[in-house]
Amino acid sequence: MEKLLQHIKxxxxxxxxxxxxxxxxxxxxxxxNSITLIDxxxxxxxxFKKLGQRIDSPESSIYRYFESKHKILLYLTxxxxxxxxxxxxxxxxxxxxNEEKLEKAIEVLTEPVKEDSDFLYIDEITLSxxxxxxxxxxYYTKEVDAEQREGLFVVYESLVQRVSDIVLAxxxxxxxxxxxxxxxxxxxxxxxxxxxxxxxxxDKKKNVKDVSQFFKRIVFSTIGA
Amino acid sequence: MEKLLQHIKxxxxxxxxxxxxxxxxxxxxxxxNSITLIDxxxxxxxxFKKLGQRIDSPESSIYRYFESKHKILLYLTxxxxxxxxxxxxxxxxxxxxNEEKLEKAIEVLTEPVKEDSDFLYIDEITLSxxxxxxxxxxYYTKEVDAEQREGLFVVYESLVQRVSDIVLAxxxxxxxxxxxxxxxxxxxxxxxxxxxxxxxxxDKKKNVKDVSQFFKRIVFSTIGA
DNA sequence: CTAAAATAAAAGTAAAACTATTATATTTGA
DNA sequence: TCAAATATAATAGTTTTACTTTTATTTTAG
Numbered sequence: 001m002e003k004l005l006q007h008i009k010x011x012x013x014x015x016x017x018x019x020x021x022x023x024x025x026x027x028x029x030x031x032x033n034s035i036t037l038i039d040x041x042x043x044x045x046x047x048f049k050k051l052g053q054r055i056d057s058p059e060s061s062i063y064r065y066f067e068s069k070h071k072i073l074l075y076l077t078x079x080x081x082x083x084x085x086x087x088x089x090x091x092x093x094x095x096x097x098n099e100e101k102l103e104k105a106i107e108v109l110t111e112p113v114k115e116d117s118d119f120l121y122i123d124e125i126t127l128s129x130x131x132x133x134x135x136x137x138x139y140y141t142k143e144v145d146a147e148q149r150e151g152l153f154v155v156y157e158s159l160v161q162r163v164s165d166i167v168l169a170x171x172x173x174x175x176x177x178x179x180x181x182x183x184x185x186x187x188x189x190x191x192x193x194x195x196x197x198x199x200x201x202x203d204k205k206k207n208v209k210d211v212s213q214f215f216k217r218i219v220f221s222t223i224g225a
Numbered sequence: 226m227e228k229l230l231q232h233i234k235x236x237x238x239x240x241x242x243x244x245x246x247x248x249x250x251x252x253x254x255x256x257x258n259s260i261t262l263i264d265x266x267x268x269x270x271x272x273f274k275k276l277g278q279r280i281d282s283p284e285s286s287i288y289r290y291f292e293s294k295h296k297i298l299l300y301l302t303x304x305x306x307x308x309x310x311x312x313x314x315x316x317x318x319x320x321x322x323n324e325e326k327l328e329k330a331i332e333v334l335t336e337p338v339k340e341d342s343d344f345l346y347i348d349e350i351t352l353s354x355x356x357x358x359x360x361x362x363x364y365y366t367k368e369v370d371a372e373q374r375e376g377l378f379v380v381y382e383s384l385v386q387r388v389s390d391i392v393l394a395x396x397x398x399x400x401x402x403x404x405x406x407x408x409x410x411x412x413x414x415x416x417x418x419x420x421x422x423x424x425x426x427x428d429k430k431k432n433v434k435d436v437s438q439f440f441k442r443i444v445f446s447t448i449g450a
Numbered sequence: 451c452t453a454a455a456a457t458a459a460a461a462g463t464a465a466a467a468c469t470a471t472t473a474t475a476t477t478t479g480a
Numbered sequence: 481t482c483a484a485a486t487a488t489a490a491t492a493g494t495t496t497t498a499c500t501t502t503t504a505t506t507t508t509a510g
Contacts, residue, residue: 019487026488042367047466061488063468136361142267144422157425175428176439182419182426183412183443190411191404197369200382201407203400214401218408221446244456251457272497286457288499 010082015150016075019065027065029055032121034072039126043073043134070141074152077135080127081155084108085162098169099220105163106219110188110212132189160185171223180222184215235307240375241300244290252290254280257346259297264351268298268359295366299377302360305352306380309333310387323394324445330388331444335413335437357414385410396448405447409440 009022021027033055038046046069048059066072088108092101113128139153147153163184164177174180191211195204204210234247246252258280263271271294273284291297313333317326338353364378372378388409389402399405416436420429429435 024487045367048468049466058489058491059467060469060490064487068467133365136365139423140358140361140418142270148423153423157423160426176435176442178426178428179416179436179439180443182415183408186415187408187412190407193365194407198364198373198378198382201385201403203403210401211404214404217401218405218443218447221449222443224446249456273499274497283458283460284498285459285500289456293498 008086010079010086012075012078012082013152013154015152016071016078017066018063021065021075026055026057026061028121029057030062030065030072031076032123035076035123035126035130038073038076038130038134043069043130043137070138070143073134074138074147076127077131077138078152078155079122080131080135081159083124085155085159088159088162092166098166102163102166102170102219103216105166106184106216107212109163109185110215111209112192132192135189136186167219167223174223180219184219188212188215233311235304235311237300237303237307238377238379240377241296241303242291243288246290246300251280251282251286253346254282255287255290255297256301257348260301260348260351260355263298263301263355263359268294268355268362295363295368298359299363299372301352302356302363303377303380304347305356305360306384308349310380310384313384313387317391323391327388327391327395327444328441330391331409331441332437334388334410335440336434337417357417360414361411392444392448399448405444409444413437413440 014020019027021031030051033051034046037051037054041050048062048069052059052062066075088105091104091108095101095104113125115125139147141147160178160181163181167174167177167180188211191202191204191214194202195211203214239245244252246256255276258276259271262276262279266275273287273294277284277287291300313330316329316333320326320329338350340350364372366372385403385406388406392399392402392405413436416427416429416439419427420436428439
């Protein structure tokens with residue numbers, strides 16, 4: 001994928017933070033170091049205290065930006081889904097064939113991120129590793145219903161909707177477009193995780209685009225294109 | 226499904242507990258009440274203290290059976306996967322057609338459990354709800370590699386292997402049997418969860434076997450049977 | 451009937467996830 | 481430019497979680 005626009009800014013739902021972390025040096029440092037720290041020690045072991053030590057600020061200062069570590073994870077994954085949606089829209093622009101659009105879309109949704117291209121203080125490669133390992137924890141919680149009502153998952157929902165629309169353009173009679181696409185998005189991340197931690201649950205070989213191939217095959221055979 | 230054998234006992238890997246909970250009244254009470262308590266308040270809010278209050282025993286007594294609440298969840302989900310595997314083997318016994326076997330297998334893996342039939346003190350309906358909501362948390366942890374090496378996920382792995390073998394019997398050239406079946410197992414639970422909490426990610430209607438239908442379609446179109 | 455094993459009762463600890471208070475910088479707008 | 485507002489730092493405190501430890505009492509098995 002070619003280099004994208006340098007001056008684009010991704011906006012994240014205001015309900016996710018108390019003060020916009022993109023508006024100050026400290027805020028951007030909180031985001032950048034949350035990404036590396038969660039990647040290093042995992043979300044369970046991640047605390048505001050440890051983050052504060054790393055950025056040399058007290059935890060109370062971090063609490064002025066985010067009300068909990070759960071909200072930071074939601075912020076990061078929302079940013080990630082927005083960024084994927086942006087890459088997706090970009091990658092299918094000016095393509096006329098719906099089949100080709102769908103194929104490109106599946107590639108964006110399933111291929112591991114290997115380049116940190118576009119945003120100053122956010123390391124997209126590390127962030128995408130967090131998405132693989134931790135994003136599931138944003139909505140497998142007791143607060144999911146309240147947060148869904150607040151609209152905290154709309155980016156994810158619109159990503160699914162966008163690709164479902166392409167599926168429906170190819171086969172308007174297909175009954176399960178949302179199931180299919182959410183299965184692809186979740187499934188791709190699971191398979192990447194399995195290939196690293198529970199290899200007998202997958203068939204992925206090293207450095208090959210197996211996951212992408214597999215989901216392309218699933219999607220196109222299932223919708224009958 | 227007909228009523229199964231009353232005197233069958235499901236054995237869970239010894240490494241999951243310090244003392245076999247099936248061997249005492251207190252132990253069985255720990256299991257039975259863990260299931261209802263996790264179902265009521267969710268795994269994050271579940272503590273040994275609250276469980277102790279419910280069964281009127283100190284938390285230190287619970288610690289003599291399980292070293293952590295994570296191990297209880299692993300115990301419960303392992304029991305659940307063993308039980309599903311048992312139902313699976315039962316449901317395909319004496320069927321000759323591999324296609325029919327695969328269809329039955331997908332039904333067992335994807336249809337919600339609606340009957341508590343076979344085991345004295347374990348409520349399978351509630352346990353299957355826990356499997357939908359919490360089972361993902363057993364392996365999305367920093368300890369996953371160590372626990373995989375200890376063999377704590379073998380039941381899950383053998384369930385995937387068993388169904389993958391049926392897939393390969395139908396199409397020996399299919400390259401992704403494990404990916405396909407782990408996608409079905411995980412996907413079915415996700416779709417059940419989405420239908421309750423994030424409905425725009427699914428197309429499931431109430432009380433209909435949509436999830437099962439969808440995954441049958443995926444599997445059979447993908448392997449080309 | 452006794453000794454070993456299991457359970458109960460009680461207390462204690464370190465860390466997590468916050469909240470609150472006060473002090474010191476820094477910014478900004480009159 | 482200077483005072484007021486705002487942001488950050490420094491420090492301390494609270495409640496809960498996830499355990500561990502110790503001692504007493506009860507149960508069970510030979």
